[in-house]
Amino acid sequence: MRKILAAAAAIVFIAGAASAQGNGHGNGGGGGNGRGGGGEMAQGGGNGGGQGRGNSDGGRGNGRSADRGNGSGMVSPVRAEAPRGNGNGNGRGNRDMDRVNDDRGQDIARRGERGRDRDDDTVRIVRDVRDDGGRWTDATFRNNGLIDGCPPGLAKKSPACVPPGLARGGDRDGYDWNDPDFWGLRSGDGRYYYDDGYLLRYGPDGRIGSYIPLLGGALSIGNPWPSYYQPVQMPDYYQRYYGLGPNDSYRYADDVIYRVDPQTDLITSIAALLTGDQFSVGQRMPLGYDVYNVPYGYRDQYVDGPDADYRYSDGYVYQVDPKTQLIQAAIELLL
């Protein structure tokens, strides 16, 4: 079962090593705004994965990470002050981030004692905006996505919200569509029934008491977004990475990001599939990431070694201790 994403409090990530060099890939995402002090800290031998994109944020370099408000989207590059070098050549290693408090007071973003610090890394702290009123992690319908009532079509019928009987759904064509697990949904109490793009749940009175709209069914392009699923505010990084646009132009449900027309709330496209897995620096890597899966353009930059493995999920590359499986850092793949 997919798990609900819990809010990750703070994430340290390494800005791409390539942020300094830019290397001429010229994808436009990069350094156009490279002002300020960020530039010089990303010197050295980046190897291209970042394609200069890292510059865009690095250039803004002025923020103290802990001071940054959530949702600013401008991830503060933190100058590697290197209060005490640790032999990594740039002193980044032992830089204690101390505690990066978020609203929930969670999590320590700390790195440095771990090896594999590259000389050219820029270290940044992101206060994850998942806590910033977004509730997008709570909006998933793995646990609470059941919408009270019955779908509009059934509600209009008389009698309303009566199970559709044997007309559709059920064990057909060799698959049990009535099983929430068929849809990758968490099995809950009660009886479920598939009908016309929805998974319906019987209420105690034998009528449909709640329902879940399904990807490819009720949640298809051109259909209205179910208002029960409130707009969410995703991290600015996600907005950039997945090309989501303003907050009113996307929605989230069941580990899928949809784009909607802000005026009509009609679904216009499907933007991304997410794992919904929970990651937090200092915590164990979730199960199911046994294979190196770093995106193509970053494979030179993040290579498994004796001191660190790298695994990708939902837009981030996670640096993982191979022995303990603890997540050491979350790395944004800036566009």
Added chain:
Amino acid sequence: MIRPALVAALAMALATAACSGGDQTAADGDSAAVSNDTLAAVVKDAHGLSMVSTALGDAGLAPVFDSAASYTILAPQDAAFDALGDAGKGLRDAAQRPALVAVLRDHVVPGYLTPDDISKAIELADGKKVTMRSMGGHMLTFTADGDAIVVTNEDGSRARFAGDALRASNGVAIPIDAVLRQAETPA
């Protein structure tokens, strides 16, 4: 609103990024060069993957695989759907698209996995098996069977890698010979 062309350009830019010397990417031996095309485009042009390609298009999922985000699709060959019998026929019905989408989500894993990556991981793993989570919420287990790689879903359905992987700018499509959903045998 995102501009697909821009996203495609970004994805292609990723593909053209330096990627020459990493241990993980060297000499995969599982496919030819990496395409500049996106994963959706590669699948669309692939021989014998029309069912998956059509499904992705009809369900509106193609843009997901045209984007800069990275995915790997374990793509059942067309014959794999035929082998499902009535279940396969049902999945071809447009009215049953939600079911097909649900099935296909189990065939998508996050990131960029080549068969060589998987083989190496199996080789190094205790028990000689590795797992990856799918976008369908299930765990897929990979094992070696001689030179072949076998993937097994939680329900026991199994498929073998079949043919060369298609390496796109933003992901990989690995043809497999069966659908990773166990259809119940009619009574």
